[in-house]
Amino acid sequence: MSSAVEQLYQLVNLAESKIHLDDFLENLSVIIKKALHSEVGIIALYDESTKELYYFFGSSDEKSEGKNKFEDFTRISDSDDLLNKSANKCLTLNLTAEKITKRQKEYIKRRFGITPESILLSPMISRGKIIGVIEVINHAPKSFYSKYDEKIIKIIAGYSASVIDNSKLFLKNISHKRLSDLGQSIVNSAHGLKNILNNLDGATYIVEMGTVKKNITDVNKGWDILKRNSERLRDLVLDILLYSRPKKPEYKLSDINRVCADVKELIEKNAGEKNVRINLDLCSKQSDYCMDPKSIYRCILNLVSNAVYACEQKGGGEVTIKTQFSDAGELMIIVSDTGTGISKENLEHIFDVFFTTKGSKGTGLGLPVTKKIITEHLGTISVDSKEGTGTSFTIILPKYDCSKKE
Amino acid sequence: METLKKILIVDDEPDSNEYVQAVLSSISEFNTMTAADGEEGLKKAKENLPDLIILDVMMPGLDGFKVFYELRKNEATKKIPVIMLTGVADKVGIRFFKDDMKKYFGIEPVDYIEKPLVPERLVETVNKVFGL
Secondary structure: OOOOOOOHHHHHHHHHOOOOOOHHHHHHHHHHHHHHOOOOEEEEEEEOOOEEEEEEEEEEEEEEEOEEEEEEOOEOOOOOOHHHHHHHHHOOOOEEEHOOOHHHHHHHHHOOOOOOEEEEEEEEEEOOOOEEEEEEEEEEOOOOHHHHHHHHHHHHHHHHHHHHOOOOOOOHHHHHHHHHHHHHHOOOOOHHHHHHHHHHHHHHHHHHHHHHHEEEEEEHHHHHHHHHHHHHHHHHHHHHHHHHOOOOOOOOEHHHHHHHHHHHHHHHHHOOOOOEEEEEOOOOOOOOEEHHHHHHHHHHHHHHHHHHHHOOOOOEEEEEEEEEOOOOOOEEEEEEEOOOOOOHHHHHOOOOOOOOHHHHHHHOOHHHHHHHHHHOOOEEEEEEOOOOOEEEEEEEEOOOOOOOOO | OOOOOEEEEEOOHHHHHHHHHHHHHHHHHOEEEEEEOOHHHHHHHHHHHOEEEEEEOOOOOOOHHHHHHHHHOOOOOOOOEEEEEEEEOOOHHHHHHHHHHHHHHHHOOOOOEOOOOHHOOOOOOOHHHOOO
């Protein structure tokens, strides 16, 4: 079998396997490179919403900047007119050294570490729509791509186009993904703190304005903002301190069911106004357990507040606090809700410090603090969530002997 | 009589909205309106076609970057000047965003103002937008 046919065979196999689109594209860049005996294979995708081409994958034999794979997401600049030309005119382009401009040569050299001798590009078209462009580059002196190569690249481009087009995973709106990633990188910072400082500045400004204009309404408004935000600041700082200071639990034999009932009592009224019901499903037998009751109260309160918020976002729902003892004497506390659930992406970050999806209503410290307390109890906390259906947090605390003095 | 300039303030922090409104009131009389999240902001922008939008970046759901992107995609709102308020100084993120927006739309926000807000800076920028 010729190597081109071998690669086509690989491509078909690849498309038939269950593969993520990103992986397909990455493999595709290697396949085209091999099928056409080239040093570099490049995949660019077309974003319909912005009508622009984006680099997606590049695979190179030579290492440039220490790597031979390029995975990025940059918009193809106007200076790379070959890719854009191929896409816009739906043309297969076959260029030899004398037709490649100096600028293009320098650009390829910089990016892929080779000086191009010949370049072959073919647009990926499916159902009359442009999907992207594939490109191969050869740097062997006097090399050129034959008519046969043109046919090969057209076959690969056409086949890949329909694979990509049909793929449910096709990123319809590439730039949106990028923008949202950008937002995410910012999410992890202590954005709450700056907002509070901003509001405190605002409060002072408004009080001053009211004083100068002798306008008592403004003074009162500013004063309210001041009070509200100094309270928020206090809570946040206390959380930060709590989070950053290691603390051995102050173990005390306490009634876990009582702790859960206290949480319910505190939050019930507020939750009811938001159409959220709080249920208790408590173990019936003895419920005394050796733990730090204040800290555990804090954990359950955090989880229940989150659960109420998740239900509230959905217009209402139910939160259940369940306690249970295992045969081995471990205590299990489960807080479940019928709220919005947590997306897969967010699920990875819920215990990250300062990660919040609640905007001004969250400090991004509730879950990290909860986890810290549970860990200090030598316990575990796990989460199970389904977007749109609800979330359930499970805390397992190992048995601890309160009479044990250290 | 001249009609008042319309300014839309989009921020999920109601207290911050108050602050911005107070600072604006020190410049001149404006017809200000507020939105508590990105979606509401986008809706109000399309309905009211304000003369200026002051847009917070960090908001849950639709964040400021996405709102800006949507505004620029829409024929009716694409020319409205936007001042972005950034609660975090993610210089790299903003530079990225700036470059992209310039390339996509040939236009980027009028300015980026960091929180905590310095009133003089907002005044100066708003004056610039309205040529006051």
